[in-house]
Amino acid sequence: MSQYTNFGQVGAMGDNATAQSFQQIWAGFDSSINLADTSRELVALESALKAEADNADQEASVTAVQEAAKAAAAGDGPSMLRYLSKAGKWAFSVAERIGVTLAAAVIKSAVGI
Numbered sequence: 001m002s003q004y005t006n007f008g009q010v011g012a013m014g015d016n017a018t019a020q021s022f023q024q025i026w027a028g029f030d031s032s033i034n035l036a037d038t039s040r041e042l043v044a045l046e047s048a049l050k051a052e053a054d055n056a057d058q059e060a061s062v063t064a065v066q067e068a069a070k071a072a073a074a075g076d077g078p079s080m081l082r083y084l085s086k087a088g089k090w091a092f093s094v095a096e097r098i099g100v101t102l103a104a105a106v107i108k109s110a111v112g113i
Contacts, residue, residue: 033102035072038080041095041103042069048098049091061091084110 042065049062068083084091084107092113095104107113 033077033106035075035077035080038102038106039069039072041100042066042072042080045091045095045098045100045103048094052094057088058090061087064088065091081106081110085112087111089113 046062046065046069049058049065053059053062064083064086068080068087071077071079071083087107088111092104092107092111095101095107
């Protein structure tokens with residue numbers, strides 16, 4: 001049994017653990033990131049992901065990107081990052097492959113790649 005069980009809700013736990021909120025991550029982004037442009041790229045990424053998704057994990061990634069696009073369109077950077085943290089490495093690799101570089105950059109930060 002893990003020594004890290006039954007501690008309730010925590011930000012980080014374990015040897016060398018760190019935590020940052022999505023507010024902090026968003027604050028660390030360059031102010032030149034345009035959420036409207038990011039939203040457009042995320043919509044394009046969502047379409048590409050939908051065309052390729054063939055399992056439940058990938059479908060969940062599509063949903064996360066869809067919700068992130070909505071948050072970005074609403075001007076909510078921290079929520080966009082929270083959704084993108086669930087998109088995973090697959091979404092990042094597809095974003096890189098299809099050339100949506102802004103979306104790839106925010107996914108990379110949200111996922112911690």
